[in-house]
Amino acid sequence: MGGELALTVGERYPVGERRYTLTPRLAEAVARARSVLIEVATHREVITYGELSEAIGGVVLARHMGPLLHMLGHDCAERGEPSLPALVINQAKGEVGTDDDAWAPPERGACWDRWSRG
Template identity: 40%
Template sequence: MDYDDLANRARAALIMAAMRRSTVTYGELARAIDFDPSVPPSHHMKRVLDIVTDECDSRGEPSLAPLVVNERTGEPGKGYQPNGEAWHKSVRRCFNAWSPA
Protein backbone atom coordinates (compact mmCIF):
# COMPACT_ATOMS: atom_id res chain seq x y z
CA MET A 1 0.00 0.00 0.00
CA ASP A 2 1.47 3.36 -1.04
CA TYR A 3 0.66 5.58 1.95
CA ASP A 4 2.36 8.62 0.43
CA ASP A 5 0.16 8.41 -2.66
CA LEU A 6 -2.96 7.95 -0.52
CA ALA A 7 -1.90 10.92 1.62
CA ASN A 8 -1.40 13.12 -1.45
CA ARG A 9 -4.88 12.26 -2.67
CA ALA A 10 -6.32 12.74 0.82
CA ARG A 11 -4.66 16.16 1.12
CA ALA A 12 -6.21 17.30 -2.15
CA ALA A 13 -9.66 16.03 -1.14
CA LEU A 14 -9.41 17.66 2.29
CA ILE A 15 -8.32 20.99 0.84
CA MET A 16 -11.44 20.88 -1.35
CA ALA A 17 -13.55 20.13 1.73
CA ALA A 18 -11.94 23.05 3.59
CA MET A 19 -12.63 25.36 0.65
CA ARG A 20 -16.26 24.22 0.74
CA ARG A 21 -16.29 24.68 4.52
CA SER A 22 -17.35 21.11 5.16
CA THR A 23 -16.18 18.02 6.98
CA VAL A 24 -15.97 14.55 5.42
CA THR A 25 -16.55 11.15 6.94
CA TYR A 26 -13.85 8.51 7.01
CA GLY A 27 -15.86 6.53 4.45
CA GLU A 28 -16.24 9.52 2.13
CA LEU A 29 -12.51 10.20 2.30
CA ALA A 30 -11.73 6.53 1.65
CA ARG A 31 -13.89 6.63 -1.48
CA ALA A 32 -12.41 9.97 -2.60
CA ILE A 33 -8.87 8.58 -2.50
CA ASP A 34 -9.83 5.23 -4.11
CA PHE A 35 -8.94 3.32 -0.97
CA ASP A 36 -9.19 -0.43 -1.47
CA PRO A 37 -12.77 -1.20 -0.33
CA SER A 38 -11.75 -4.69 0.80
CA VAL A 39 -9.56 -3.15 3.53
CA PRO A 40 -11.34 -1.49 6.46
CA PRO A 41 -10.23 2.16 6.27
CA SER A 42 -9.89 2.43 10.03
CA HIS A 43 -6.88 0.11 9.85
CA HIS A 44 -4.91 2.53 7.67
CA MET A 45 -6.58 5.94 7.72
CA LYS A 46 -4.71 7.11 10.83
CA ARG A 47 -1.40 6.56 9.04
CA VAL A 48 -2.65 8.44 5.96
CA LEU A 49 -3.87 11.34 8.10
CA ASP A 50 -0.59 11.42 10.04
CA ILE A 51 1.28 11.87 6.75
CA VAL A 52 -1.17 14.61 5.70
CA THR A 53 -0.62 16.35 9.05
CA ASP A 54 3.17 16.13 8.68
CA GLU A 55 2.90 17.69 5.22
CA CYS A 56 0.70 20.49 6.56
CA ASP A 57 3.17 21.09 9.40
CA SER A 58 6.10 21.29 6.97
CA ARG A 59 4.20 23.94 4.98
CA GLY A 60 3.21 25.94 8.06
CA GLU A 61 -0.47 25.09 7.53
CA PRO A 62 -3.06 23.86 10.01
CA SER A 63 -3.62 20.12 9.97
CA LEU A 64 -6.44 18.97 7.71
CA ALA A 65 -7.10 15.90 9.88
CA PRO A 66 -9.80 17.62 12.00
CA LEU A 67 -12.02 17.72 8.90
CA VAL A 68 -12.39 13.91 8.96
CA VAL A 69 -15.25 12.80 11.19
CA ASN A 70 -17.15 9.73 12.26
CA GLU A 71 -20.35 9.26 10.25
CA ARG A 72 -22.47 8.58 13.35
CA THR A 73 -21.11 11.21 15.73
CA GLY A 74 -19.95 13.96 13.37
CA GLU A 75 -16.78 14.22 15.47
CA PRO A 76 -13.21 13.03 14.90
CA GLY A 77 -12.34 9.43 15.59
CA LYS A 78 -10.52 8.04 18.62
CA GLY A 79 -7.13 8.41 16.92
CA TYR A 80 -7.49 12.17 16.50
CA GLN A 81 -4.87 14.08 18.47
CA PRO A 82 -5.88 17.68 19.18
CA ASN A 83 -3.09 20.23 18.96
CA GLY A 84 -4.05 21.96 22.18
CA GLU A 85 -7.22 23.60 20.92
CA ALA A 86 -10.85 22.58 20.78
CA TRP A 87 -11.76 20.46 17.75
CA HIS A 88 -14.24 23.02 16.36
CA LYS A 89 -11.52 25.71 16.48
CA SER A 90 -9.16 23.45 14.52
CA VAL A 91 -11.89 22.96 11.91
CA ARG A 92 -12.44 26.72 11.69
CA ARG A 93 -8.69 27.27 11.22
CA CYS A 94 -8.81 24.89 8.23
CA PHE A 95 -11.78 26.72 6.77
CA ASN A 96 -9.99 30.06 7.16
CA ALA A 97 -6.66 28.80 5.81
CA TRP A 98 -8.19 27.48 2.60
CA SER A 99 -10.94 30.03 2.22
CA PRO A 100 -11.44 30.86 -1.46
CA ALA A 101 -10.63 34.53 -1.85
Protein backbone atom coordinates in the same frame (compact mmCIF):
# COMPACT_ATOMS: atom_id res chain seq x y z
CA MET B 1 -2.84 21.99 -5.08
CA GLY B 2 -1.91 18.69 -3.44
CA GLY B 3 1.06 17.31 -5.34
CA GLU B 4 4.33 16.82 -3.56
CA LEU B 5 4.45 16.25 0.16
CA ALA B 6 6.67 18.10 2.60
CA LEU B 7 7.49 14.68 4.12
CA THR B 8 10.19 12.31 2.87
CA VAL B 9 9.37 8.85 1.54
CA GLY B 10 11.33 6.27 3.54
CA GLU B 11 11.44 8.39 6.70
CA ARG B 12 9.72 7.24 9.89
CA TYR B 13 7.10 9.46 11.55
CA PRO B 14 5.22 9.12 14.85
CA VAL B 15 1.75 7.62 14.62
CA GLY B 16 0.35 7.38 18.12
CA GLU B 17 2.77 5.34 20.21
CA ARG B 18 4.50 3.86 17.16
CA ARG B 19 6.58 5.10 14.25
CA TYR B 20 5.52 4.37 10.68
CA THR B 21 7.64 4.49 7.55
CA LEU B 22 6.24 6.68 4.80
CA THR B 23 6.10 4.21 1.93
CA PRO B 24 5.57 5.33 -1.67
CA ARG B 25 2.02 3.87 -1.55
CA LEU B 26 1.18 5.69 1.68
CA ALA B 27 2.73 8.91 0.34
CA GLU B 28 0.49 8.70 -2.73
CA ALA B 29 -2.57 8.16 -0.51
CA VAL B 30 -1.58 11.12 1.70
CA ALA B 31 -1.12 13.36 -1.35
CA ARG B 32 -4.56 12.33 -2.68
CA ALA B 33 -6.14 12.93 0.73
CA ARG B 34 -4.48 16.36 0.95
CA SER B 35 -6.01 17.39 -2.38
CA VAL B 36 -9.45 16.10 -1.37
CA LEU B 37 -9.34 17.80 2.03
CA ILE B 38 -8.21 21.15 0.61
CA GLU B 39 -11.23 20.97 -1.69
CA VAL B 40 -13.46 20.11 1.30
CA ALA B 41 -12.00 23.10 3.19
CA THR B 42 -12.77 25.47 0.31
CA HIS B 43 -16.47 24.73 0.90
CA ARG B 44 -16.17 24.98 4.71
CA GLU B 45 -17.32 21.36 5.02
CA VAL B 46 -16.23 18.12 6.68
CA ILE B 47 -15.97 14.60 5.26
CA THR B 48 -16.41 11.17 6.84
CA TYR B 49 -13.71 8.51 6.93
CA GLY B 50 -15.72 6.45 4.43
CA GLU B 51 -16.19 9.37 2.05
CA LEU B 52 -12.47 10.15 2.17
CA SER B 53 -11.59 6.51 1.48
CA GLU B 54 -13.88 6.56 -1.54
CA ALA B 55 -12.53 9.94 -2.71
CA ILE B 56 -8.94 8.62 -2.76
CA GLY B 57 -9.94 5.56 -4.75
CA GLY B 58 -10.17 3.15 -1.83
CA VAL B 59 -6.38 2.86 -1.56
CA VAL B 60 -6.81 3.16 2.23
CA LEU B 61 -9.96 1.78 3.84
CA ALA B 62 -11.93 3.95 6.26
CA ARG B 63 -11.03 1.79 9.26
CA HIS B 64 -7.30 2.08 8.43
CA MET B 65 -7.12 5.87 8.04
CA GLY B 66 -5.10 6.50 11.24
CA PRO B 67 -1.59 6.31 9.76
CA LEU B 68 -2.61 8.29 6.67
CA LEU B 69 -4.16 11.08 8.74
CA HIS B 70 -1.19 11.19 11.11
CA MET B 71 1.16 11.51 8.12
CA LEU B 72 -1.03 14.24 6.66
CA GLY B 73 -0.96 16.05 10.00
CA HIS B 74 2.86 15.92 9.97
CA ASP B 75 2.84 17.21 6.39
CA CYS B 76 0.60 20.15 7.35
CA ALA B 77 2.85 20.95 10.33
CA GLU B 78 5.95 20.93 8.08
CA ARG B 79 4.19 23.46 5.82
CA GLY B 80 3.04 25.64 8.72
CA GLU B 81 -0.59 24.94 7.81
CA PRO B 82 -3.61 24.07 9.95
CA SER B 83 -4.21 20.33 10.35
CA LEU B 84 -6.36 19.06 7.46
CA PRO B 85 -7.17 15.80 9.34
CA ALA B 86 -9.50 17.92 11.52
CA LEU B 87 -11.92 17.86 8.57
CA VAL B 88 -12.33 14.06 8.71
CA ILE B 89 -15.09 12.94 11.07
CA ASN B 90 -16.63 9.73 12.31
CA GLN B 91 -20.14 9.63 10.87
CA ALA B 92 -21.75 8.29 14.05
CA LYS B 93 -19.88 10.60 16.44
CA GLY B 94 -19.88 13.71 14.22
CA GLU B 95 -16.31 14.45 15.28
CA VAL B 96 -12.78 13.19 14.62
CA GLY B 97 -12.03 9.65 15.73
CA THR B 98 -9.22 10.44 18.18
CA ASP B 99 -9.75 9.79 21.89
CA ASP B 100 -9.21 13.49 22.62
CA ASP B 101 -11.07 15.51 20.00
CA ALA B 102 -10.74 18.97 21.59
CA TRP B 103 -7.99 19.91 19.11
CA ALA B 104 -10.24 19.43 16.08
CA PRO B 105 -12.77 22.32 16.13
CA PRO B 106 -10.15 25.11 16.27
CA GLU B 107 -8.04 23.38 13.60
CA ARG B 108 -11.13 22.86 11.43
CA GLY B 109 -11.94 26.57 11.67
CA ALA B 110 -8.34 27.42 10.76
CA CYS B 111 -8.55 25.12 7.71
CA TRP B 112 -11.76 26.78 6.59
CA ASP B 113 -10.25 30.24 7.11
CA ARG B 114 -7.13 29.34 5.13
CA TRP B 115 -8.68 27.57 2.16
CA SER B 116 -12.34 28.69 1.89
CA ARG B 117 -13.50 30.72 -1.05
CA GLY B 118 -15.73 33.04 0.84
